Amino acid sequence: MLNEFGPVQFLMAFHYQLRLVSVLSCLFILGGCGGGGSDAPETGCLGEISTFSKGASSAESVSVSGVIEIESQTRIDSDTADDLRISQFTSNNCDDEAQSLPVTGIAGGYLSSTEGSYPVRSDGSARFDFYADKQDYFNAELSSxxxxxxxxxxDAGVxxxxxxxxxxxxxxxxxxxSGSSASSQPILxxxxxxxxxHILRVSSESGGPFRYVLIVADRNAESMMNxxxxxxxxxxGEAVITVRGMDSKSSSAKAMASFLSAESARELRPGVWHLRRGKSRKMATTDRALAKAETLAWVRRVNSQPSVAAASPNYIYHSQTTDPGKNLLYERQWNSDLISLPIAWQAAPNAGANVGVAVLxxxxxxxxxxxxxxxxxxxxENVQVVSTNSSTPDFVGMExxxxNQPGRDSNPADPGDGQPRSSNFHGTHVAGIIAAADNTLGVVGVAHQSTLIPVRVLGEAGTGTLADLIAAIEWAGSQDEIDVINLSLGGVGPDRQLQDAIDAAHNAGKLLVAAAGNQGTDEPVYPAAxxxxxxxxxxxxxxxxASYSNIGPSVNLVAPGxxxxxxxxxxxxxxxxISTWGTDDNAVFEPGYAGLQGTSMAAPHVSGVYALMKAERPQLDSGQFFALLxxxxxTEVVGNTTEYGSGLINAVKAMGAALEGNIPSILGASPSVLTFDSNSSERQILLNRYPSQAEMTVTGINTGEQWLEVGAGLVVGEPVPETISVRVNAELIGENESATTNLEVRYEVESGEEKALSVPVNVRLVDQTDARDAGRHYVLLVSTDSDRATEYQVVASAIGGQxxxxxxxxxxxxxxxVAGTDMDNNGFICENGEACAEYPVNGLPQAIEVGGSGLDSLRLSTSFRRPTISALGGPRVNFDGYRLFSNAELEEHPIRRMEINR
Structure with a gap:
């Protein structure tokens, strides 16, 4: 039993030899706090065998060795289940035992209200136990x-x-x-x-074991919650690709499909194609997980071809609403007063008339x-269906x-799905927020005389595909009747092909408004970001x-959601x-009203305000709106920019800006915050001019610190460039230090007025290396076949930050x-929430070839963070971690025992 250790510790494995490499110093429990850990095995002062290796009968067997670096600012809960298992832990169960966290820092941990065993593995060979630990305390120096x-x-089954x-x-x-919640949504x-x-208390109010990741982040830090x-x-079996160097007008769909080894191809916009592979291929398997893995492999092969500029799976998007339950409200439109609509309507007599709002x-x-x-x-009275010979307002694919007409057609009506709380009337709810008529029947929309143009891109359960969305945005961007495109949807990474379609619509003068996402994180959500x-x-x-609303790079402003x-x-x-809704019980469609929550509900408020503005100032376009924003x-400032962006949309201020007509020329930066660490010393900034035709001349550059350097493209007296490079000279900062400054770019606009763009810069080089600790790491050599079976296993503890x-x-x-923690002692490493290292890069493991002379000096890095989807080149499917040896596998073979002195 892995948890049955006393003064003598046993480590057993299939044909294992036991080799003592180092003995760690004692770790003592600090008493007197109660709480978690009280049910753990009684502790003593035990050493730890840090490595053991698989024996081999071959005379040609060799050694493999190396170093695993720990990401800067990383810490570990001092009483994980893995620590409790071997009675070697330090209590952190009250405020005077709180562990210190750096800012910006990350800590992995374990808690459980109960003790017990995990479900037995399918082969019946494993038993892994968990232990009670009800609370952990941390402290950090935090600022507003x-x-x-x-x-x-x-884990499932607990x-x-x-x-x-x-x-x-x-x-x-x-x-x-935060209160006690069974929701899996992050707490932020x-x-x-x-x-x-500040003291941070993480506790388990009830229920079984869980892993957690606790992050404290500086106010200007970029996305951390990954x-x-x-x-x-x-x-x-589907992909979206962009081809280069080919004339799409002369390339038929059949020729394109043949060229890229697909069954069919459909052009979404110039040079961008939707591919579908034949059913006879491996990906036609009924096992969806295997089919998705094969699809990713196919997409990567397509992407490697010289004629392909970009390729991605055909991602599925979702509506950005959450189901609040059955508490339906029909009359209370508090959201109108919150953004001062009743007063704004007095300044907007046209109420959005002749402004086309496309609701995708x-x-x-x-x-x-x-x-x-x-x-x-x-x-x-406000609906207008726009259809052309080449495209239609129903873009939902057959999937x-x-x-009654699967696939694209000319009818954007919502077919419903017969469910009591159907998500399929999501578009109706969004449309009502924008353009419900002032007719005494029910609710009143923000721009209640605007032209509502329905475009269907989401089908069953409020889902749609990347290919359909690109095609719909391309179509909407080319329609003269459409002025603003509302996208109350999201859910994938920064797909370049989608971005190109969005940029084309923006450049055509359309304003695109999107929901920032309901995940309660600071990770970017697209298309909003x-x-x-x-x-x-x-x-x-x-x-x-709102408790669910995302923050950070996806949020330009906020609105009632x-x-x-x-x-x-x-x-x-x-x-x-409260907005328009419908029911379709027994295939009888009845109009109604419903109360919903979500950033899906916030986005149409902004679309509606833009329609009010444009009805009074028809020459207003997307670039001018960004300049005003x-x-x-x-907006009115209601809180910090991380949560609220520029603030809460205010219809009165917006109408005042539109009527005054004094559109400023202003410079924006993307990203709006720069963060550097020991792995990145140079970043690119996109400088966005609003309006895009505005002329701007650089009049001054101030980095604030000598260690911050700006590339040669930014020159005083010259026009503002489209991009600049920013570099950190770490030698001028020094080791083990963090630093902050603001990059200020002063510029003069056509009127002669001088303005300034300020970009916060944060540098987190390294912390003291001996303070870094990501927990006891199990280092594995794993087979390269589909089973990914563990062949060799050793154990390592952090010494000197590695x-x-x-x-x-x-x-x-x-x-x-590979290597990683097993904080919850469930027999798997590298699960979500665990520290993980894969050679050479986490998320992109590559096989190593062990030859006759062995391998040494291998280096890899471990972290609780995960690479972004763009860094991985796509999602990681069918991955549940790497399997450790079970008790039965260890016990059924001869072992050597070694006693560790107290």
């Missing part, structure tokens, strides 16, 4: 605007945990309490209290969905289309960020957004070299 996040991961995060300031005053809080030491592999869904969504409610017309009565898209976060009835968990405006009802003329490992008696062959 810094953020704290908690992400939780647990009781669902209820994690809780509490934060206390220097006066021991509780400044945040932005500090508002005074600067100083401790899980991104795994957006996509359609097996699930389509529109109709009482007769098989034919055009008979729209929701609150929308009927998830539920209407693209530079030419207005990303909208959500607030509740009091203007506070609702929050079913709050009554922030004190009207005795949950803060939901960056200049602070459209791990040293060595395998002895390795038989020559091909292996993957």
């Amino acid at each position: 605007g810094d953020r704290v996040s908690l992400q939780v991961f647990n 009781d669902a945990p209820r994690p809780r995060l509490q934060i206390f300031d220097g006066s021991n005053r509780e400044v945040f309490d 809080h932005v500090i508002e209290s005074e600067a100083g030491n 401790s899980a592999y991104q795994d957006p869904d996509f359609i097996p 969504d699930t389509g529109l409610f109709s009482s007769t969905p098989n034919s055009l017309g008979n729209w929701h009565p609150d929308l009927q 998830n289309d539920l209407d 693209f530079a030419n898209v207005v990303g909208v976060g959500a607030v509740d009835g009091a203007g506070n960020r 609702g929050d079913a968990s709050r009554d922030a405006n004190l009207d005795t009802r949950a803060d939901l957004i 960056l200049d602070g003329q459209l 791990y040293n490992f060595a395998f002895e008696n390795v038989e020559p062959g091909t292996y993957f070299l």
